[in-house]
Amino acid sequence: MVEAALERIARLNPTLNAFTAVTAERARAKAGAIDNRPDKARLPLAGVPFAVKNLFDIEGLATVAGSKINRTRPKAPRDATLIERLEAAGAVLIGALNMGEYAYDFTGENVHDGPSRNPHDLTRMSGGSSGGSGSAVGGGLTPLALGSDTNGSIRVPSSFCGIFGLKPTYGRLTRAGSFPFVASLDHLGPFARSVRDLALSYDVMQGPDADDPACDQRDVEPTVPVLDDGLEGLRIAVAGGYFKKGAFAEALEALARVAKAANATDEIEIPEAARGRAAAYVITATEGAALHVGRLRKQAHDFDPAVRDRLIAGAMVPATLVAKAQIFRRWYREQFLTLFARYDAILAPATPCAAPMIGQQTFTLDGVELPVRPNVGIYTQPISFIGLPVVAVPVPLKPLPIGVQIIAPPWREDIVLRIAHALEQMGVVAAPKPEL
Amino acid sequence: MPTDPLDDFILAAARALDLPLEPAWQPAVKANLAVTLKHAALVAEFELPDEAEPAPVFRA
Numbered sequence: 001m002v003e004a005a006l007e008r009i010a011r012l013n014p015t016l017n018a019f020t021a022v023t024a025e026r027a028r029a030k031a032g033a034i035d036n037r038p039d040k041a042r043l044p045l046a047g048v049p050f051a052v053k054n055l056f057d058i059e060g061l062a063t064v065a066g067s068k069i070n071r072t073r074p075k076a077p078r079d080a081t082l083i084e085r086l087e088a089a090g091a092v093l094i095g096a097l098n099m100g101e102y103a104y105d106f107t108g109e110n111v112h113d114g115p116s117r118n119p120h121d122l123t124r125m126s127g128g129s130s131g132g133s134g135s136a137v138g139g140g141l142t143p144l145a146l147g148s149d150t151n152g153s154i155r156v157p158s159s160f161c162g163i164f165g166l167k168p169t170y171g172r173l174t175r176a177g178s179f180p181f182v183a184s185l186d187h188l189g190p191f192a193r194s195v196r197d198l199a200l201s202y203d204v205m206q207g208p209d210a211d212d213p214a215c216d217q218r219d220v221e222p223t224v225p226v227l228d229d230g231l232e233g234l235r236i237a238v239a240g241g242y243f244k245k246g247a248f249a250e251a252l253e254a255l256a257r258v259a260k261a262a263n264a265t266d267e268i269e270i271p272e273a274a275r276g277r278a279a280a281y282v283i284t285a286t287e288g289a290a291l292h293v294g295r296l297r298k299q300a301h302d303f304d305p306a307v308r309d310r311l312i313a314g315a316m317v318p319a320t321l322v323a324k325a326q327i328f329r330r331w332y333r334e335q336f337l338t339l340f341a342r343y344d345a346i347l348a349p350a351t352p353c354a355a356p357m358i359g360q361q362t363f364t365l366d367g368v369e370l371p372v373r374p375n376v377g378i379y380t381q382p383i384s385f386i387g388l389p390v391v392a393v394p395v396p397l398k399p400l401p402i403g404v405q406i407i408a409p410p411w412r413e414d415i416v417l418r419i420a421h422a423l424e425q426m427g428v429v430a431a432p433k434p435e436l
Numbered sequence: 437m438p439t440d441p442l443d444d445f446i447l448a449a450a451r452a453l454d455l456p457l458e459p460a461w462q463p464a465v466k467a468n469l470a471v472t473l474k475h476a477a478l479v480a481e482f483e484l485p486d487e488a489e490p491a492p493v494f495r496a
Binding site for chain 1: 445446449450453454455456457461464465466468469471472473475476478479480482484488489490491492
């Protein structure tokens with residue numbers, strides 16, 4: 001499997017630009033060691049290749065996080081904890097993946113490394129900020145990848161590239177050994193071409209970790225055993241109002257197909273979702289600025305100009321407004337959680353449209369022309385804002401796939417994976433194979 | 437002719453907070469700040485009781 005992945009990377013990465021580093025020597029050594037293990041059959045991910053967004057620490061490489069500035073950082077002394085956990089289960093790291101600079105991006109474009117490309121149409125965006133992860137899994141260069149999601153950076157590339165992505169509950173998977181963006185909103189999670197691969201990888205990555213203060217102390221709660229439980233007994237609703245306003249026809253078509261298959265007949269309004277998104281926007285701008293203000297003062301010219309200008313603006317936002325956003329966050333969480341007394345899961349579009357063209361600056365949402373870069377995440381931001389677990393499932397529409405979010409209460413990844421698996425068994429959602 | 441208060445604020449904040457700001461960057465910084473303040477106003481105008489706690493809770 002590892003050799004096949006390396007061959008495919010060599011052939012297709014010059015086109016897709018998904019990988020920024022290929023760890024072939026390490027991968028061959030690791031794969032050989034696994035082949036020689038007598039307990040190989042008991043490893044849940046024996047020999048499965050995977051790659052990580054380049055904000056994950058990889059021993060011996062600088063953690064660039066999509067930036068030029070970080071290239072001079074010292075080489076990481078050890079792998080990120082999630083890499084260690086995947087490799088302990090037999091998976092084999094094959095490289096690092098392209099991403100938007102410092103994860104402040106929804107496009108998958110990168111001024112330093114060039115854009116990662118959409119495997120279904122090379123002229124289109126992969127989505128960001130985990131663009132290389134979407135491109136690599138969507139293009140079949142690797143069956144499994146890791147990314148991060150602060151406001152939608154797993155779910156947006158999943159939607160654009162037609163793959164499955166899991167953004168777990170905030171605090172579920174350790175972030176130790178990854179370069180941060182917005183500490184109070186950052187999540188890590190996997191991408192895969194099937195729900196079973198998503199669940200297998202997620203299960204082996206769970207567990208407490210003292211090296212990430214936000215990581216919860218919960219024991220591992222395996223999801224693979226419940227994947228085949230089907231939809232029976234689950235109450236599933238569709239998010240209306242804010243989550244349909246502005247959606248393009250393909251987003252509504254995908255949502256309707258998934259809702260029909262899931263027998264989700266109730267449409268509900270999520271209270272104050274627009275304000276939820278607005279508050280996430282404010283916290284992101286300011287916490288992101290706080291992280292980077294020292295680098296802004298010293299190396300402003302080394303940033304992607306679009307990121308730099310957003311960060312400078314974020315550094316000027318009065319703290320009173322940030323405090324208000326954090327107060328609103330708790331209120332919003334309480335309102336949202338009351339919905340889960342009536343429903344086990346909620347469906348919503350992942351993105352307002354299928355993948356836009358690379359370089360496209362604006363699109364029209366609900367009759368208003370808006371910049372693409374900050375607005376692709378209008379449906380993902382109000383969900384990650386309060387840390388809910390989500391699987392983005394790909395609906396294989398033509399000519400381009402698009403994703404739907406399956407959202408559950410905190411710590412109920414089992415529900416979203418179970419629903420995603422049932423939909424996959426019905427053939428409603430699937431990762432389409434691109435012609436490359 | 438009166439100046440735009442947001443331009444004044446950006447210039448003053450850049451000086452007072454030691455933030456880099458070249459003249460060519462100012463329109464984009466202004467556009468980004470205007471959007472963020474618009475979002476912030478949407479949140480701030482939503483009335484909540486004085487006792488409403490922020491989301492992050494520090495534990496000693």
